[in-house]
Amino acid sequence: xxxxxxxxxxxxxxxxxxxxxxxxxxxxxxxxxxxxxxxxxxxxxxxxxxxxxxxxxxxxxxxxxxxxxxxxxxxxxxxxxxxxxxxxxxxxxxxxxxxxxxxxxxxxxxxxxxxxxxxxxxxxxxxxxxxxxxxxxxxxxxxxxxxxxxxxxxxxxxxxxx
Amino acid sequence: xxxxxxxxxxxxxxxxxxxxxxxxxxxxxxxxxxxxxxxxxxxxxxxxxxxxxxxxxxxxxxxxxxxxxxxxxxxxxxxxxxxxxxxxxxxxxxxxxxxxxxxxxxxxxxxxxxxxxxxxxxxxxxxxxxxxxxxxxxxxxxxxxxxxxxxxxxxxxxxxxxxxxxxxxxxxxxxxxxxxxxxxxxxxxxxxxxxxxxxxxxxxxxxxxxxxxxxxxxxxxxxxxxxxxxxxxxxxxxxxxxxxxxxxxxxxxxxxxxxxxxxxxxxxxxxxxxxxxxxxxxxxxxxxxxxxxxxxxxxxxxxxxxxxxxxxxxxxxxxxxxxxxxxxxxxxxxxxxxxxxxxxxxxxxxxxxxxxxxxxxxxxxxxxxxxxxxx
Amino acid sequence: xxxxxxxxxxxxxxxxxxxxxxxxxxxxxxxxxxxxxxxxxxxxxxxxxxxxxxxxxxxxxxxxxxxxxxxxxxxxxxxxxxxxxxxxxxxxxxxxxxxxxxxxxxxxxxxxxxxxxxxxxxxxxxxxxxxxxxxxxxxxxxxxxxxxxxxxxxxxxxxxxxxxxxxxxxxxxxxxxxxxxxxxxxxxxxxxxxxxxxxxxxxxxxxxxxxxxxxxxxxxxxxxxxxxxxxxxxxxxxxxxxxxxxxxxxxxxxxxxxxxxxxxxxxxxxxxxxxxxxxxxxxxxxxxxxxxxxxxxxxxxxxxxxxxxxxxxxxxxxxxxxxxxxxxxxxxxxxxxxxxxxxxxxxxxxxxxxxxxxxxxxxxxxxxxxxxxxxxxxxxxxxxxxxx
Numbered sequence: 001x002x003x004x005x006x007x008x009x010x011x012x013x014x015x016x017x018x019x020x021x022x023x024x025x026x027x028x029x030x031x032x033x034x035x036x037x038x039x040x041x042x043x044x045x046x047x048x049x050x051x052x053x054x055x056x057x058x059x060x061x062x063x064x065x066x067x068x069x070x071x072x073x074x075x076x077x078x079x080x081x082x083x084x085x086x087x088x089x090x091x092x093x094x095x096x097x098x099x100x101x102x103x104x105x106x107x108x109x110x111x112x113x114x115x116x117x118x119x120x121x122x123x124x125x126x127x128x129x130x131x132x133x134x135x136x137x138x139x140x141x142x143x144x145x146x147x148x149x150x151x152x153x154x155x156x157x158x159x160x161x162x
Numbered sequence: 163x164x165x166x167x168x169x170x171x172x173x174x175x176x177x178x179x180x181x182x183x184x185x186x187x188x189x190x191x192x193x194x195x196x197x198x199x200x201x202x203x204x205x206x207x208x209x210x211x212x213x214x215x216x217x218x219x220x221x222x223x224x225x226x227x228x229x230x231x232x233x234x235x236x237x238x239x240x241x242x243x244x245x246x247x248x249x250x251x252x253x254x255x256x257x258x259x260x261x262x263x264x265x266x267x268x269x270x271x272x273x274x275x276x277x278x279x280x281x282x283x284x285x286x287x288x289x290x291x292x293x294x295x296x297x298x299x300x301x302x303x304x305x306x307x308x309x310x311x312x313x314x315x316x317x318x319x320x321x322x323x324x325x326x327x328x329x330x331x332x333x334x335x336x337x338x339x340x341x342x343x344x345x346x347x348x349x350x351x352x353x354x355x356x357x358x359x360x361x362x363x364x365x366x367x368x369x370x371x372x373x374x375x376x377x378x379x380x381x382x383x384x385x386x387x388x389x390x391x392x393x394x395x396x397x398x399x400x401x402x403x404x405x406x407x408x409x410x411x412x413x414x415x416x417x418x419x420x421x422x423x424x425x426x427x428x429x430x431x432x433x434x435x436x437x438x439x440x441x442x443x444x445x446x447x448x449x450x451x452x453x454x455x456x457x458x459x460x461x462x463x464x465x466x467x468x469x470x471x472x473x474x475x476x477x478x479x480x481x482x483x484x485x486x487x488x489x490x491x492x493x494x495x496x497x498x499x500x501x502x503x504x505x506x507x508x509x510x511x512x513x514x515x516x517x518x519x520x521x522x523x524x525x526x527x528x529x530x531x532x533x534x535x536x537x
Numbered sequence: 538x539x540x541x542x543x544x545x546x547x548x549x550x551x552x553x554x555x556x557x558x559x560x561x562x563x564x565x566x567x568x569x570x571x572x573x574x575x576x577x578x579x580x581x582x583x584x585x586x587x588x589x590x591x592x593x594x595x596x597x598x599x600x601x602x603x604x605x606x607x608x609x610x611x612x613x614x615x616x617x618x619x620x621x622x623x624x625x626x627x628x629x630x631x632x633x634x635x636x637x638x639x640x641x642x643x644x645x646x647x648x649x650x651x652x653x654x655x656x657x658x659x660x661x662x663x664x665x666x667x668x669x670x671x672x673x674x675x676x677x678x679x680x681x682x683x684x685x686x687x688x689x690x691x692x693x694x695x696x697x698x699x700x701x702x703x704x705x706x707x708x709x710x711x712x713x714x715x716x717x718x719x720x721x722x723x724x725x726x727x728x729x730x731x732x733x734x735x736x737x738x739x740x741x742x743x744x745x746x747x748x749x750x751x752x753x754x755x756x757x758x759x760x761x762x763x764x765x766x767x768x769x770x771x772x773x774x775x776x777x778x779x780x781x782x783x784x785x786x787x788x789x790x791x792x793x794x795x796x797x798x799x800x801x802x803x804x805x806x807x808x809x810x811x812x813x814x815x816x817x818x819x820x821x822x823x824x825x826x827x828x829x830x831x832x833x834x835x836x837x838x839x840x841x842x843x844x845x846x847x848x849x850x851x852x853x854x855x856x857x858x859x860x861x862x863x864x865x866x867x868x869x870x871x872x873x874x875x876x877x878x879x880x881x882x883x884x885x886x887x888x889x890x891x892x893x894x895x896x897x898x899x900x901x902x903x904x905x906x907x908x909x910x911x912x913x914x915x916x917x918x919x920x921x922x923x924x925x
Contacts, residue, residue: 006557010301012597014288016227019280020668028668046785050669052237053194056781059211059240061197076689078681079735084663090733095678104785112918116735121689134360139669155689160685170640201669217779223620224599230622233910237782244794247779247914248628251593251620260617260632266639267539271791292599296655297560300598350794406606406616408904421613516603 021052026065028137034129038103040064046104051127069101072145073153074123075161079116094119098145106161112148122158124150163358168530173265174396175390175502177205177382178495181446183483185348186282187376192226195224196278196378197240203274203380207392211240215270215383217247220254220277222487224289235278246270253277254379254491255452255513255523261383262402271388278378279487286374286486293516295409308518311363313416313518314457318365320417322464325365329353330458332369332433332481335456339478346483347373349371366488370456372484378490397509400532403428404523409516416518419465425524426466430532431510432524441467447506448473448492452513454480461514461519474499490514494525501529538783541924542637543760543769544885546576546753550821552716552870555654556747561596562608565650568749568875571608572646575891576753577764580610584642589619589629589649591909592872594661597651609648621777623821623909625649626750626877627916630905631775633754634918638772643670643756649878650749658745659872677742677824681734681910684826687790688736693844694827695736700847701825702727702741702868708854709865711894716746716870739826741868750879757924770888770920773902774805782911787882789912798915799906803836806902806919814838815919817860817887817897818904819880828852832861835906854895863887863895877907881918888920 015148020028027050028050030037039051039062048055055062077096094111098120111119112128126148135141175193179202181195204210211217217239221232232249241247247500250257254277261273290306317323329352339348343439351369359367382392389396407414424430432441443449444465451466451474453459459481468474475481477496480489490513497511508528515521548571550556556564565588573579586609588602598604602618604609609616621628627648633647651658662676687693694847706722709715719726730740760769779797781787799811806813820835822828829843837859838846846852852861864883867876884905886892906917 003261008297008301010296010597012288012292014224014227014285016285018227018667019187019189019191022189022192023194024191024668025189044785048785052234053191054237055240056237056784057240057242059200059238061194061199074917076682078678078685078737079732080675080678081731081735082677082733083674084675095682097682121685122267152679159690162683162690162788162790222599223592223594228664228666229594230910232620233622233782233913236779241779241781242784244778244780244792244797246777248619248777249621250634251618256617260635263639263641264635266641269539269636288601292593293603294599295604296596296598296601404615405613406603407610408607408612409604410607424613515600519604520603 021053023051029140032135033139034135036068036100038066038068040066048105049100049103068103071126071148072098072100073158074125074148075099075106075158076121077119092116099158110144112144122152122155124148171266171385172398172465173262173383173385174398175381175498176384176389176393176396177203177206178499180379182344182493183375183377183485185346185374187280192235192278193238196235199378199380200238203382207382214272215272216261216264217245218275219259220252220257220487221248222251225279225486228285253487253513253515255494258491258494259402261398265383265385271385276380277488277491279485280376281374281486282376286482291371306493307363309517310455311366314365317417317457321337323460328370329356331456331459332356337482339482342477345478346375348482350537357453371507372454375483375485377485377488378438379488379495383497395502395504395529397527398531399503399525400528401429401526406521419519419522422462422465422522425522429524429526431526443467445470445508446510448497448500448509449477450497450511452480452490452493454484456481458519501527503536539638541757542634542772543755544752545760545763545765545769546572547716547882547885548572548575549750550748551714552748552872553747556925561652562605564652565605565648565749566608568751569646569648572751572753575765580606581608583610583644583646585636585645586611587617587633587647589625590651591625592661595658596655621909621914624877624907624914624916626875627881628777629906630878631777631916632708634772634775637756639867645754645757648751649875651874652747653745654747677734677737680788680824681816683789686738687830691841697726697829697844697847698741698825699727701828705862705866705868708863708895709869712864715865716744724818728876737824743823743867743871746870746872748875750875750882752882756783767891769891771924772918773921773925774799774802774919776917778915780913782913791834792912794913795915796838798917799835802917802919805913812859815902815904816900819883820861820906821867821877821880821908854884860897880907884920888922
């Protein structure tokens, strides 16, 4: 017997065409204008960002549009020190849950311009956008978040978002 | 069979909703397609999500190119407070089967079943090819239409049917679909006119293929007295069973569907009467058959012993709209609707999965709950 | 009414990072064959097959159950494929159990697997989606901030995660099927391992494994006359709960779906004090910190006290009063789709007294738990040596 076959490679390629959806299209339109647009649930009044078109707890369409601030709070975070496929940022870097002012849900974002040892829960941060001429309907328009210089938020003010 | 034995609790379809089954959803994402369907299925019976004892769905990650694609679909339901919920990577008809079995245990009275699928996002042929044996078959990239054509060729060679019979199925489907506002492919062409279509893969012409379809559907099941409270004419499930065949196409007689026949027997709608051994459909006014390709309807009809008196696919069937992961559950919904709207006393629905009708489910429905041991 | 249901056979593969000696079919068949042998049954005795796995992209095969039907003796029988993210192994066992409990079938084979080495699971988990922000942190990066929130909320000291990592790897040394056998595992080794997703260290995370698990579930009539030399493990309670991934005010540290799932399964089993009434638990702990978090979520202690139980050694096989993950757990073996079923299966092995070196003395009742998604899908069962 010759060497047993233990592995065979069968490359797979499938192309997809994605649909952003109505809610996300409006959100991305806002991004292309340099602003964060959330949507409010008509039932529980919570503001979702990015909106997906439905309130995940009530199962009803979120219709009211709400413009949110450019600043927010780091509710929690981790420091990424692991290389993996598709990574575009130099390690170590900070990945945080950010609660934008006026929103009721935090989303994951990159924090820069702060040493990893200084990041903390409750830190106030602001979005840093690409140059105005480069703004487009893509999340790449938001480069990252950085400390805003404001005093930290008290734990009680964001503990319900953990 | 175990499936039909014992004292079964009567369970019925009490509500059915579906989206328009379109060639491509240009504007809405999965959640936005599904949500109005969920709202509709609840409104029809005046229920809310909070009253559901169980929620079960069916979908396929590869269709939309993302792992865990079913997770965000829950946002269309609003899974809060937490729900008793599960998901199958199968057509929604199998999710309904799971819900039906759980309703037998008495601790819940209602269940929401839904499925969604957007076949237009990907190269559907390639996605379905990835269902095949990953070592010996899939690397050859046989197209699913080509596999169906092999089956159609075998059927013609058996001498039972001709290409003209396939065209007749398609012509009837398109004509019936004129009465189905959700259907995608509809029209008045005759079989003779359709025979002018080009071959896609011989012997299958364009009309013998299903349309690429985006859509979503939902059903509410209710047990016992609850069903009667919610719906004037519940469509009682009098039996349901499903079976899978070997994956190796070379090991199957592609011109027959033995598992459809056995599932039909277990569901109580097929009997093998005289010495001929031929199956005979019993107590079926309407049949909704999940036959993505025209010739498959003929194979299924034979397997279930459906005579000329049975109305087959009055909705237009899968040739008029074939949401992958959706079309099987739609068959159950359409069959149930014929009972709920009073046009039929009894019906059967069939769902399939895999290449060339590999896996088959049969659901028997009636205006009265089963009066025998199944009740 | 629900029919009494029992586990009468269990089987699992030898889990490794790469099982190049078997195909996918060979892998699932290895586990299923062992389960049938344990139940003293043959393929023909099985009425239906319920199979589960995590996303199809992990192997690159769409709905692989279609191809696996003959390998699992399912030809001509009903076959169902479950997918509920990381909890799928547990959910799959429950779907199978319901087929028996509902009176639909008498003997059901349930199987779960993952052959991660056949594709690239890390890729499958982080396929870039247009319109969304790129996934910034990989899999662990999703859970690390939640762990940090737990530490802040409970005041747990840093060494708790290390203790769990050491305990589970030590216990894995007693389980011949476990993937990781780190003979010289120590507190220092875990502490000094690289900080991958601060606060989570390399040795505080689960490995990536090829493996499968299988069980035979049976009705009371079948279990009563089973010729297996090992007693059945009776299902005393089973439950599933789900909640959305993200919503305003969601408690991701101590999710309500988990609490309600536990409350439901305890109610069915008549359990009011889980710590006292459950002898052993197999709980899905892919990152070491999830042990104290789930101790609280599962009601083994008050909220905020989970880490104190771990710290006191209460969860250790050696000397603890509530041994958790005697098999080594997910931290030692992680064929994703099968990881949940391994929890359910190990819970059965403990009740049946067949866990060998990692057997806990006199187990009357055990708990199996699995979770998945963003800590949003939960599946649990309570098993007992006595009929419910």
